[in-house]
Amino acid sequence: METFILEMRNITKLFPGVKALDNVNLKVKKGEIHALCGENGAGKSTLMNVLSGVYPHGTYSGDIIFEGKECIFKVIKDSEKMGIAIIHQELALVPYLSIGENMFLGNEQSDGQFINWTQTHIQAKELLKKVGLNESTYTLIKNIGVGKQQLVEIAKALAKDVTLLILDEPTAALNEEDSNNLLNLLLELKRDGITSIIISHKLNEISRIADNITIIRDGSTIETIEKGSEPICEDRIIKGMVGRDLVDRFPKHVSKIGDVAFEVKNWNVYDPMRDDKKAIDNVNLKVHRGEIVGISGLMGSGRTELAMSIFGKAYGKSISGTMIKDGKEITLNSIRQAIDHGLAYVTEDRKSAGLVLNQDIRSNISLANLKELKRNLLIDSNKEIRVAEEYRKKLGIKSPSILQKAGNLSGGNQQKVVLSKWIFTSPDILILDEPTRGIDVGAKYEIYEIINKLADEGKSIIMISSELPEILGVCDRVYVMNEGKIVGELDKSEASQESIMKCIMRSNGR
Amino acid sequence: MKNVSSLFKNNIRQYGMLIALVCIMAFFQVATKGILLVPMNMTNLILQNSYVLILAIGMTLCIVSSANIDLSVGSVCAFIGAIMGTLIVNMKMNVLAAVVICLIIGLLIGVWQGFWIAYIRIPAFIVTLAGMLLFRGLTITMLQGLTLSPFPNSFTFISSGFIPDIFAGLGLGVNLTTIIIGIIISIIYAYIEFKNRAEKSKYDFEDLPLTLFLIKIVLIIGVINLFFYWLALYMGIPIILSVIGLLILVYSVFTTQTVPGRYIYAMGGNEKAAKLSGVNTSKALFLIYVNMAFLATIAGIAFTARLNAASPQAGMNFELDAIAACYIGGASAYGGVGTVIGAIVGALVMGVLNNGMSILGVGSDMQMSIKGIVLLAAVAFDVFSKAKSKS
Numbered sequence: 001m002e003t004f005i006l007e008m009r010n011i012t013k014l015f016p017g018v019k020a021l022d023n024v025n026l027k028v029k030k031g032e033i034h035a036l037c038g039e040n041g042a043g044k045s046t047l048m049n050v051l052s053g054v055y056p057h058g059t060y061s062g063d064i065i066f067e068g069k070e071c072i073f074k075v076i077k078d079s080e081k082m083g084i085a086i087i088h089q090e091l092a093l094v095p096y097l098s099i100g101e102n103m104f105l106g107n108e109q110s111d112g113q114f115i116n117w118t119q120t121h122i123q124a125k126e127l128l129k130k131v132g133l134n135e136s137t138y139t140l141i142k143n144i145g146v147g148k149q150q151l152v153e154i155a156k157a158l159a160k161d162v163t164l165l166i167l168d169e170p171t172a173a174l175n176e177e178d179s180n181n182l183l184n185l186l187l188e189l190k191r192d193g194i195t196s197i198i199i200s201h202k203l204n205e206i207s208r209i210a211d212n213i214t215i216i217r218d219g220s221t222i223e224t225i226e227k228g229s230e231p232i233c234e235d236r237i238i239k240g241m242v243g244r245d246l247v248d249r250f251p252k253h254v255s256k257i258g259d260v261a262f263e264v265k266n267w268n269v270y271d272p273m274r275d276d277k278k279a280i281d282n283v284n285l286k287v288h289r290g291e292i293v294g295i296s297g298l299m300g301s302g303r304t305e306l307a308m309s310i311f312g313k314a315y316g317k318s319i320s321g322t323m324i325k326d327g328k329e330i331t332l333n334s335i336r337q338a339i340d341h342g343l344a345y346v347t348e349d350r351k352s353a354g355l356v357l358n359q360d361i362r363s364n365i366s367l368a369n370l371k372e373l374k375r376n377l378l379i380d381s382n383k384e385i386r387v388a389e390e391y392r393k394k395l396g397i398k399s400p401s402i403l404q405k406a407g408n409l410s411g412g413n414q415q416k417v418v419l420s421k422w423i424f425t426s427p428d429i430l431i432l433d434e435p436t437r438g439i440d441v442g443a444k445y446e447i448y449e450i451i452n453k454l455a456d457e458g459k460s461i462i463m464i465s466s467e468l469p470e471i472l473g474v475c476d477r478v479y480v481m482n483e484g485k486i487v488g489e490l491d492k493s494e495a496s497q498e499s500i501m502k503c504i505m506r507s508n509g510r
Numbered sequence: 511m512k513n514v515s516s517l518f519k520n521n522i523r524q525y526g527m528l529i530a531l532v533c534i535m536a537f538f539q540v541a542t543k544g545i546l547l548v549p550m551n552m553t554n555l556i557l558q559n560s561y562v563l564i565l566a567i568g569m570t571l572c573i574v575s576s577a578n579i580d581l582s583v584g585s586v587c588a589f590i591g592a593i594m595g596t597l598i599v600n601m602k603m604n605v606l607a608a609v610v611i612c613l614i615i616g617l618l619i620g621v622w623q624g625f626w627i628a629y630i631r632i633p634a635f636i637v638t639l640a641g642m643l644l645f646r647g648l649t650i651t652m653l654q655g656l657t658l659s660p661f662p663n664s665f666t667f668i669s670s671g672f673i674p675d676i677f678a679g680l681g682l683g684v685n686l687t688t689i690i691i692g693i694i695i696s697i698i699y700a701y702i703e704f705k706n707r708a709e710k711s712k713y714d715f716e717d718l719p720l721t722l723f724l725i726k727i728v729l730i731i732g733v734i735n736l737f738f739y740w741l742a743l744y745m746g747i748p749i750i751l752s753v754i755g756l757l758i759l760v761y762s763v764f765t766t767q768t769v770p771g772r773y774i775y776a777m778g779g780n781e782k783a784a785k786l787s788g789v790n791t792s793k794a795l796f797l798i799y800v801n802m803a804f805l806a807t808i809a810g811i812a813f814t815a816r817l818n819a820a821s822p823q824a825g826m827n828f829e830l831d832a833i834a835a836c837y838i839g840g841a842s843a844y845g846g847v848g849t850v851i852g853a854i855v856g857a858l859v860m861g862v863l864n865n866g867m868s869i870l871g872v873g874s875d876m877q878m879s880i881k882g883i884v885l886l887a888a889v890a891f892d893v894f895s896k897a898k899s900k901s
Contacts, residue, residue: 334790335787356775370769379769
């Protein structure tokens with residue numbers, strides 16, 4: 001009889017309008033490494049946030065049994081006290097504090113009133129040795145790389161006497177060597193009796209270290225694969241992750257594809273923060289008139305960076321490569337120039353980068369093309385109202401009037417406002433970055449219809465999406481990106497969830 | 511009736527401070543037994559507050575565009591005064607030439623501060639704090655701690671002169687020119703309103719019901735003409751009022767009806783979104799601070815002319831008056847919200863409080879405390895009403 005250290009039973013978590021988790025069950029055995037797999041947005045991180053108390057007890061339904069006791073976590077501290085530590089994808093270290101200070105942040109070693117710094121650094125040194133990090137405990141966090149920071153996070157967790165360690169995509173930002181070190185460390189910790197849950201997209205890593213794998217899709221547990229009973233084959237995991245029916249979630253559409261409208265050749269972009277890191281590595285892509293091209297890939301694969309660097313160098317530095325539009329080479333040095341050349345970029349995050357939330361629908365729609373509304377020196381406000389009304393009707397923005405503030409609209413309607421803004425600039429090339437993120441199924445369908453209509457008008461669409469079904473349902477051709485490179489180009493006939501995932505996995509393996 | 515109440519509710523935030531201003535004026539009118547609004551005092555009120563009104567216009571743009579403020583304007587006023595004094599009093603330079611030189615220097619100050627703020631991206635708070643010290647120091651150095659005086663009449667005229675009455679010969683006892691100007695302005699106003707309404711109804715847009723529209727027009731025209739009649743009872747239109755009126759008009763139109771004006775609100779609401787919509791936010795920020803220094807120069811010239819002296823202590827706390835005026839007038843401390851007219855109303859609230867309390871003999875110590883409370887109350891009102899409208 002094996003003992004489970006953790007059982008999560010029938011966890012259901014609702015967000016406004018979305019069921020993020022639907023009766024999820026997760027059982028983790030004592031002393032194992034348990035992997036959690038699923039697509040972006042499947043609910044993995046939400047589940048872990050429920051477990052660690054980020055979403056307090058009462059905001060979800062279901063039970064958490066940890067070491068035989070039912071747990072009621074109100075704050076993160078509660079779960080930490082039980083020995084559960086979570087290491088998020090975005091590291092929670094303070095850059096201008098030293099390694100030692102960070103490790104005992106919130107867990108200060110004090111004798112009575114004051115912090116005992118000697119004791120702090122002695123203990124920190126011990127723990128660093130354990131995780132195999134050869135750095136002074138006085139080094140500032142900002143001066144060490146991401147790989148080492150990850151190790152500091154683990155050491156920080158160990159300082160709290162952790163019994164269950166949760167890692168959310170720990171190797172996503174690491175290179176091969178650092179990833180290897182980290183995985184070896186996890187195996188070592190396992191020998192010391194520490195249980196870990198690891199969330200990862202890198203299936204080769206998972207099949208290497210995991211004892212059991214639980215697959216989550218659309219907020220439900222699909223299955224748990226045990227390593228003992230059968231060898232874990234990557235194809236099996238992929239099938240579990242993506243296998244779902246696609247019944248009419250996408251409008252039927254046949255694109256009328258014309259000549260090449262836009263082409264990017266040998267595109268190289270460097271990370272603005274780190275001179276030595278290539279964010280985009282020799283990318284070539286083209287899009288025809290009337291065509292919808294998808295860019296697929298996991299989070300952090302460089303899709304947004306690619307789009308923004310094309311859009312008037314809105315991202316990156318030392319950008320090189322050529323851009324050809326309608327057979328002529330063009331150079332775009334500012335966003336204004338990009339707009340004037342007929343490019344449009346619908347941002348990934350409409351709230352922080354797409355809309356001015358405290359302004360009304362009207363002002364948001366006109367913002368990128370106010371010169372169209374100019375009569376002499378002034379803005380023709382009547383024409384502006386007419387334009388806004390026209391787009392409200394055309395795109396079906398549901399609001400009592402165009403004077404409604406953008407911040408008060410639902411996600412789908414906000415996205416339609418952003419689309420209206422860019423359609424009003426009459427672009428030839430539309431780059432849509434996650435155009436349906438966070439909006440409900442019905443509104444998604446309407447957005448797809450708008451995209452199809454734009455393509456029918458002869459515009460070229462480049463659609464970035466993390467949702468594979470969406471890429472397959474809407475696009476005529478798919479580029480697969482990983483780590484800043486294009487690692488595959490698939491025609492509509494060859495593209496499938498498996499073939500796209502394979503492109504990514506193959507390039508990861510290298 | 512439901513329509514009227516909902517209309518009122520929707521606009522309470524916009525008109526709230528205007529109503530407060532009317533209430534404050536009514537209170538002091540009663541408390542001072544009618545002294546507040548005698549024609550002479552009203553004219554004085556405008557002359558006294560001319561510099562705050564001018565500064566508040568520029569400060570609105572700073573606050574709206576980037577939720578930031580310019581702390582250097584008081585020192586810039588003093589510095590410009592010192593230059594005026596040196597050029598006119600010491601060097602006997604022609605007044606017009608001195609004004610032109612000062613305006614150029616003002617623009618250069620703006621370029622200096624705008625460069626650090628917009629292109630090096632040092633927070634405006636810090637750059638203008640440095641400017642506040644720098645220009646105050648330069649003022650004292652330039653004046654060697656002394657006050658320069660007196661200026662020739664051709665200069666003090668800017669702040670104490672009135673537009674001459676061309677009908678003075680008729681001996682009517684009132685300034686007829688002023689009344690006629692008031693009437694002309696009302697006709698232009700009514701024409702614009704009616705034209706707008708006609709165009710709107712052509713496209714079937716929602717607008718005020720006709721009766722309400724007419725009430726509004728009659729009310730505003732009434733206020734305009736009463737105001738000009740009151741001015742006419744004293745000496746007519748102060749020169750500086752015509753300057754301020756022109757600035758208010760130009761900046762109101764600029765902020766609400768031009769493309770760059772729109773960009774200012776957009777970048778204040780969400781700089782990233784504005785940038786990705788093709789707005790050159792750095793350039794806009796630069797020009798906003800150049801403009802602020804330019805307006806501070808005009809305020810400095812006006813204040814020096816009114817004081818008839820260039821003093822090392824001139825312009826103390828002007829920046830705080832201007833900032834307070836903007837916030838009282840409904841500008842958001844988070845950027846993206848605020849109007850020129852609002853800032854003017856805010857400045858008038860402060861001005862009437864100052865003036866009314868002075869007439870009542872309230873000490874300047876108490877005046878300061880009361881103004882502090884008013885500022886806090888006005889912004890708190892704004893925060894509460896915003897929280898309410900959200901739910």
